[in-house]
Amino acid sequence: MKKRLALAAVAGLALAASIVVTAWPAQAAVGLRISGGKLVEANGTPFIMRGVNHAHTWYQSQTATSLANIKAAGANSVRVVLASGQRWTKNDTSDVANVISQCKANKLICILEVHDTTGYGEQSGAATLSQAVDYWISVQSALTGQENYVILNIGNEPYGNQGYGTWASDNVTAVQRLRNAGFQHTIMIDAPNWGQDWSFTMRDNASTVWNADTQKNLLFSIHMYGVFDTAAEVSDYLNRFVSAGLPIAVGEFGDMHSDGNPDEDAILSTTQALGLGYLGWSWSGNGGGVEYLDMVTNFSTTFTSWGNRLFNGTNGIKATAKEATIYGGVQPTSAVVTTRGATTRPPTSAVVTSRPPTSAVVSSRPPTSSVVTTRPPTSGPTGTKSCTATYSIVGSWPGGFQGNVKVTAGSSAISGWTVTWTFANGQTVTQSWSSTITTSGATVTAKNAAWNGSLGAGGSTEFGFIGSWTGSNTAPTASCTAA
Incomplete structure (x- = not known):
């Protein structure tokens, strides 16, 4: 998953002149692709992601059951955490092929991401985008021919709050290397700043990366946590991409976090209104103090408050997800997941024995050890403004x-x-x-x-x-x- 990071305002800033989209030629219907600024299937049917993230690389024994339950709860897509070997044990070609097979068996569009890149420049041991490309090329045989079913997310949150000035050029190089290697998949590009782009680096340079792709088949991904704690910020950021004709999705978001309280209602309503995809973080297995982001308890079929909101609430997955036509476009008739009472966090007794060590935190947000809170002054008497x-x-x-x-x-x-x-x-x-x-x-x-x-x-x-x-x-x- 993620680690939390910096906050930044989006509303009210002038649209950068650099966000200019070059018209693209018609592309052969190879698989999932971008058309008119939106993700569509090979037959031209729009596909709007309504799904979740699953931390496969740390919980491989849970994947088969989790994907089945994610589908039964109503999702049409899942973003799967993989490791390239720099920080966590590499998921090899056979494992990637198995993950894709499980996604297809459950009629889920599969977004595969390398998590080792998380916070590069700030996170010790993080992989570079170039190393992520090396990984994708090493497992390419499992991906070739799966363009109808798989989106390739080069690297998760590939820069922290330092060194992100090369985000555009590094992504241009990465995309070109993948295309030269023969990848025809839709490629997802994560924002810097731990995915939240408070510096607007992705917002103001996305067109540069887009125009460098010979296939014009890129999908930009913003992660929305504490930076996006107001409806104005959510709307402003997403609408700038839509207005520029640049494809965008919310690749991660939650209903709370230590860096601020994201406005999940605005994220859900705005993406629905604009026809954009979203993928909530995350199904289960979070550690390092962000266990509240689990959607079900201990990989069970019991929703947490967050999971119930995302799946069953207004503009949630159950009400808005449409299965990909490649699978027949049939919607599930019922969900197997039940709702756990009013408790908003998994009970501490729900320990996952396969949880990775604390150093391999499943959250992808920056460490929170530096947070300092001072005691606020006492409020004034009732009836006075304070x-x-x-x-x-x-x-x-x-x-x-x-x-x-x-x-x-x-x-x-x-x-x-x-x-x-x-x-x-x-x-x-x-x-x-x-x-x-x-x-x-x-x-x-x-x-x-x-x-x-x-x-x-x-x-x-x-x-x-x-x-x-x-x-x-x-x-x-x-x-x-x-x-």
């Missing part, structure tokens, strides 16, 4: 860090807020989103944006920033004033 602010460090690297501030209204609704804090160690703010920040010496003042100032009683919003530091980076105490 707010609290919680400052945290959600990511840190030599010379830089990412901060996040959560603003929560008191017992009465507020129409605006101002947050202040004073750095003690000479830190500076270099970039921010979802607020207007000014500084005076060591004191930082953040005022709400036009769209996130009004909060109902007890309501909350978040803003973030990138900062610089030297020596030490003590988290200050933030105060909040309501309007």
Whole structure:
């Protein structure tokens, strides 16, 4: 799965002039392909992914049962975690062929991804995109002829929050190598910044990668967690791709996370309205503190709160998934998965004995050990306008860090807020989103944006920033004033 990472605002930024799509020639109907900016089958029927992620490489003994249950619950696709050998034991050609066979047996479109690339440049031991291409070429015999059934996701979240400036050129090279090797599959391209593209690197350079593909058969993938915690951010990001004629899908998302609370309702409604695919994270087996992202408990047939929301809720999988026509287009008549009560997390007793060691965390988000939360000031008396602010460090690297501030209204609704804090160690703010920040010496003042100032009683919003530091980076105490 993933590890969490940086937050960034998408709404309100000018559309980069670089997002220009070159018209593409008609392509032979080899298999799944892109036509008119959307994913379609070889016969031209649109295929909208409605599925989940499954951590096969760590839970190979669970795959056959899991895929059957994923299909029975209503999904039409599954994204499968594979390993190329840099961080985890390589899934060889025979295993890849078996995974594809299991997907086909359960009438699921199979998105295969290399997970070893996760967070390259920031995650120790992560594979490069070039190494991921080497892996795909090494197992090519299992993939040739499967273009109707398989999408090839080159590498999961191939850059962290450092070194992502070569994202476009590295992906151009990777795509060209795959095409030169004879791959005709739809190729999925993940965003940098642990998949969340808070730097807008993919958004502003996707056309460069697209135009470099001789087959014009690429599908860009954004992962939506804490960066996408408002409907405005979700809508803005996805609509920019649609407006530019660039194909996009949400390759991962959840209903909560340590880096912020993604707006899963907006993700589901926006993708449905735009006819875009989505793949929730993840079926089961999460570790490292993100067990709440499991959709079923311990690879069972019992939904967690998140799983029930994704499959059975508004704009969820059960209501919107359509089986690929290559399989006949028949929808399941019922799901075998049941709903577990009101508990929102798997019980701690539901231990998966085959869980990999903690170092092989199934979440693909950045480590959360650097998170620092300060105690917010006490709310004002009932009936008065008040707010609290919680400052945290959600990511840190030599010379830089990412901060996040959560603003929560008191017992009465507020129409605006101002947050202040004073750095003690000479830190500076270099970039921010979802607020207007000014500084005076060591004191930082953040005022709400036009769209996130009004909060109902007890309501909350978040803003973030990138900062610089030297020596030490003590988290200050933030105060909040309501309007």
